[in-house]
Amino acid sequence: MTTRSHPILSMAASRIGLGLLSLLIVSVIIFSAVSFLPGSYASAILGQNATPAAIAAMEAKLGLNRPWFLRYLAWLGAAATGDMGFSFSGRPVMALIGPRLKNTLVLASITAAIAVPLSVALGIVCARYRGRFLDKFLSTSTLASISIPEFFVAYVVMMVLAVKLQLFPSMAGIRNGMGLGEQLYRMVLPILTLLLVILAHMVRNTRAAILSVMASPYIEMARLKGEPEKRVVMRQALPNAIGPIASVVALNLAYLISGVVVIEVVFVYPGVGQAMIDAVRNRDVPVIQACALIFAAAYIAFNLIADIISIVSNPRLLHSR
Amino acid sequence: MERQNIENREHRTAVAGMAPTRRGLLVWASAVAGMVALPGLSWAQDKPRQGGKLRYGMNDGSQQDTLDPASWATVMTGFAFNGSLCNNLVELQPDGSLAGDLAESWTGEEGATRWTFTLRKGVKFHDGRPLTPEDVRQSLLHHMGEGSTSGALAIVKQIKQIDKDGDDKIVFILEEGNADFPYLMSDYHLSIFPAREGGGIDWQSGIGTGAFKLESFEPGIAIRLKRNTNYHKPGLPHFDEVEVVNISDSTARLNALMTGEVDVIEDLDIRNVAMAERNPRLKIVRTPSLRHLTFDMNCSVAPYDNPAVRKALKLAIDREDILAKVFLGEAKKGDDNPAASIMPFYAETPPHHDYNPSAAKAILKEAGLDNVTVNLSVAETAFPGAVDAAVLFKDHAAKAGITVNIIQEADDGYWDNVWLKKPFNASDWYGRVTLDWLLATSYVSDAPWNNTGFKKPAFDALVKSARAEMDQPKRAKIYAQAQQMLHDEGGLITVAFVSWRLAMTTDIGHAALGGILPADNHRGAERWWRTNA
Numbered sequence: 001m002t003t004r005s006h007p008i009l010s011m012a013a014s015r016i017g018l019g020l021l022s023l024l025i026v027s028v029i030i031f032s033a034v035s036f037l038p039g040s041y042a043s044a045i046l047g048q049n050a051t052p053a054a055i056a057a058m059e060a061k062l063g064l065n066r067p068w069f070l071r072y073l074a075w076l077g078a079a080a081t082g083d084m085g086f087s088f089s090g091r092p093v094m095a096l097i098g099p100r101l102k103n104t105l106v107l108a109s110i111t112a113a114i115a116v117p118l119s120v121a122l123g124i125v126c127a128r129y130r131g132r133f134l135d136k137f138l139s140t141s142t143l144a145s146i147s148i149p150e151f152f153v154a155y156v157v158m159m160v161l162a163v164k165l166q167l168f169p170s171m172a173g174i175r176n177g178m179g180l181g182e183q184l185y186r187m188v189l190p191i192l193t194l195l196l197v198i199l200a201h202m203v204r205n206t207r208a209a210i211l212s213v214m215a216s217p218y219i220e221m222a223r224l225k226g227e228p229e230k231r232v233v234m235r236q237a238l239p240n241a242i243g244p245i246a247s248v249v250a251l252n253l254a255y256l257i258s259g260v261v262v263i264e265v266v267f268v269y270p271g272v273g274q275a276m277i278d279a280v281r282n283r284d285v286p287v288i289q290a291c292a293l294i295f296a297a298a299y300i301a302f303n304l305i306a307d308i309i310s311i312v313s314n315p316r317l318l319h320s321r
Numbered sequence: 322m323e324r325q326n327i328e329n330r331e332h333r334t335a336v337a338g339m340a341p342t343r344r345g346l347l348v349w350a351s352a353v354a355g356m357v358a359l360p361g362l363s364w365a366q367d368k369p370r371q372g373g374k375l376r377y378g379m380n381d382g383s384q385q386d387t388l389d390p391a392s393w394a395t396v397m398t399g400f401a402f403n404g405s406l407c408n409n410l411v412e413l414q415p416d417g418s419l420a421g422d423l424a425e426s427w428t429g430e431e432g433a434t435r436w437t438f439t440l441r442k443g444v445k446f447h448d449g450r451p452l453t454p455e456d457v458r459q460s461l462l463h464h465m466g467e468g469s470t471s472g473a474l475a476i477v478k479q480i481k482q483i484d485k486d487g488d489d490k491i492v493f494i495l496e497e498g499n500a501d502f503p504y505l506m507s508d509y510h511l512s513i514f515p516a517r518e519g520g521g522i523d524w525q526s527g528i529g530t531g532a533f534k535l536e537s538f539e540p541g542i543a544i545r546l547k548r549n550t551n552y553h554k555p556g557l558p559h560f561d562e563v564e565v566v567n568i569s570d571s572t573a574r575l576n577a578l579m580t581g582e583v584d585v586i587e588d589l590d591i592r593n594v595a596m597a598e599r600n601p602r603l604k605i606v607r608t609p610s611l612r613h614l615t616f617d618m619n620c621s622v623a624p625y626d627n628p629a630v631r632k633a634l635k636l637a638i639d640r641e642d643i644l645a646k647v648f649l650g651e652a653k654k655g656d657d658n659p660a661a662s663i664m665p666f667y668a669e670t671p672p673h674h675d676y677n678p679s680a681a682k683a684i685l686k687e688a689g690l691d692n693v694t695v696n697l698s699v700a701e702t703a704f705p706g707a708v709d710a711a712v713l714f715k716d717h718a719a720k721a722g723i724t725v726n727i728i729q730e731a732d733d734g735y736w737d738n739v740w741l742k743k744p745f746n747a748s749d750w751y752g753r754v755t756l757d758w759l760l761a762t763s764y765v766s767d768a769p770w771n772n773t774g775f776k777k778p779a780f781d782a783l784v785k786s787a788r789a790e791m792d793q794p795k796r797a798k799i800y801a802q803a804q805q806m807l808h809d810e811g812g813l814i815t816v817a818f819v820s821w822r823l824a825m826t827t828d829i830g831h832a833a834l835g836g837i838l839p840a841d842n843h844r845g846a847e848r849w850w851r852t853n854a
Contacts, residue, residue: 051475051769058470089385089392096384096540155572162580170576173566175543265570268577270542274569278384278541287384 123206142200243310250306258295373851382567384541391471404843407512407529473510498789559850611752629688655815668801703747773812
């Protein structure tokens with residue numbers, strides 16, 4: 001059979017199919033949930049000028065009087081081609097959130113580029129020197145930083161480095177036309193905060209994943225054969241721990257795109273999270289839906305990639321026991 | 322035919338149009354001294370200087386913001402677009418009076434139904450085109466017509482017809498007489514943009530007549546402006562550049578000010594006032610505003626349909642206590658009149674409603690009510706501090722034998738589901754430029770936002786007769802009567818009038834600030850300066 005010759009490919013294909021199916025289900029949930037938000041765009045935007053006549057005129061103009069199922073189908077069809085429709089303010093949704101999304105991706109990529117190698121390395125070090133001072137120190141400090149809410153981390157970082165020491169600007173408001181150097185300089189504090197927030201999670205999970213592999217009989221066998229501890233960790237344990245590490249990394253990368261709202265607000269970073277809050281406040285439904293869909297897609301895509309990495313790194317997962 | 326000439330207000334225009342003189346400044350400085358408790362007023366007496374940059378941290382910019390004046394709803398668009406990029410026919414002065422801006426003078430005739438504005442000569446748009454009556458006509462028409470969703474719809478609905486008269490006059494014919502019509506032309510939506518050939522206005526390019534030209538606009542993020550060297554007011558503006566940045570988080574806003582990222586921030590958190598005041602580089606500027614926070618009772622629903630209950634509730638709230646504990650002294654006591662003391666035609670409404678639980682008890686007893694129970698709907702969205710104020714009110718009222726049940730409503734959808742619907746609710750009013758506007762939208766029987774359900778034909782008649790009355794002293798008398806009626810019999814409990822709170826570095830110079838609209842009536846960019854430029 002052809003499938004037998006490419007078990008990994010067929011597995012990947014079925015996973016992608018499942019991913020798309022979840023995305024479809026999520027899209028229904030997003031669309032219906034957003035329709036049930038209390039309050040209307042018209043009254044939010046017209047404020048104290050919102051007379052019933054003005055509200056009615058605006059709702060008719062925006063097509064909000066059609067049944068939601070018809071609106072859903074039209075929306076889904078357009079979304080499938082990358083067209084997220086028009087914001088209630090009249091501009092295309094993608095033109096509105098596109099630059100914001102780009103900013104978020106830049107912040108996320110830089111953070112990820114530092115966080116992933118660093119946390120995996122620290123996790124390995126902790127596992128290798130388990131119970132020693134370094135391990136205890138890192139475990140305790142990461143536990144502490146996991147327990148502190150992110151906005152608090154952000155305020156402390158801002159107070160120390162921006163307000164007291166005046167090393168970095170308190171606002172990460174990058175703009176068009178700002179030099180790359182200045183943009184990076186302004187992004188230092190949010191990146192630092194994000195690192196403090198996600199490193200802990202990834203370090204702890206890497207450490208735990210490696211340690212759990214280290215408890216297996218074949219590691220014992222490798223040690224008995226006289227392999228040095230460093231080689232045991234890197235050559236025997238790490239490859240088998242890649243699956244669990246990949247899933248925690250995926251979770252954190254998805255967080256970097258969809259969960260950094262608080263950081264964006266505190267540092268005035270013009271990312272997509274702020275755009276979504278703004279849209280919720282104004283009841284700008286097309287923008288809320290687009291953001292939610294992008295966030296859901298990010299989670300599904302990263303988990304999919306993590307799954308595939310796990311399978312490739314450990315083909316035994318292909319066959320159910 | 323009655324005819325009122327408002328040419329005598331011209332002198333104000335002259336003051337607004339020139340760099341303030343030394344004497345004018347001293348007068349302003351003393352006005353400011355009354356408002357701002359600051360040791361040494363050297364900054365206020367500094368002569369305005371030319372140059373420098375203003376960076377302003379605002380808190381409600383939105384990515385939905387556009388250059389279309391019909392859609393302006395945030396302070397950020399009001400300040401950056403209406404106040405900096407554009408002008409209206411008329412302009413609100415810091416003292417609440419009206420001065421000409423693009424219009425030089427105006428006259429009202431035929432029972433205030435026909436208004437003629439004469440345009441100022443030599444005004445040019447940013448691209449060099451001269452201002453014509455057609456620009457004004459199209460700018461107004463932009464908000465009118467079928468299916469308009471403009472924020473100024475209710476204003477322009479009063480206009481039946483707009484005619485050009487020669488090269489410099491424009492005539493408005495109204496459906497009904499309105500002596501306040503010139504005031505309404507100061508509404509920030511009614512900015513004048515250049516007309517397009519074949520109708521409509523060109524708002525897309527952001528070309529106006531204002532003190533600044535548009536440099537860049539990132540909705541919800543930042544707006545940058547550059548000085549207009551051909552501005553029609555000699556000597557203005559003072560700044561070379563203005564940058565308005567949206568900082569929604571109040572802590573981030575204060576941090577941005579303290580780290581020198583911005584020079585001015587709006588809406589300083591009350592809890593941070595003391596800290597900001599300790600910083601010698603900062604000053605806090607408080608401007609009395611129209612904004613009032615209220616508990617509204619619906620006069621047509623039991624038990625609030627009983628005048629005794631309304632009167633008792635008004636006397637059973639200790640506003641001093643709420644001002645001290647909730648607003649930390651950063652607000653003014655309300656007295657059940659929705660008109661702010663800075664408005665034209667504001668009238669004192671004696672006797673003051675001071676906390677008097679025994680009098681409240683006596684009134685209820687006389688009406689045969691021993692104990693009254695009311696349900697007060699509140700949410701933090703209703704107004705900042707609403708929940709805390711309600712908790713204090715509950716304690717105050719208990720001493721008068723009134724039980725106040727606090728119904729904590731959801732923040733989300735409060736204005737759709739609670740306001741105008743629940744019979745006793747907390748409300749946040751931003752006020753209106755004119756008293757007529759305020760009463761017509763919220764207190765006459767058929768007002769769209771009659772949250773107090775006040776329906777009294779005698780009151781409606783007073784408001785209607787005042788609207789077309791061109792004799793100002795006569796008008797003031799009618800308005801005093803109307804305000805007294807609301808104070809005595811109305812359903813509103815004004816808890817407090819709040820002030821606009823700006824925090825700024827001591828490098829920013831300014832005269833007395835207008836409080837009708839935020840940010841010096843939106844015109845801070847044009848009126849302020851840098852003392853160290």
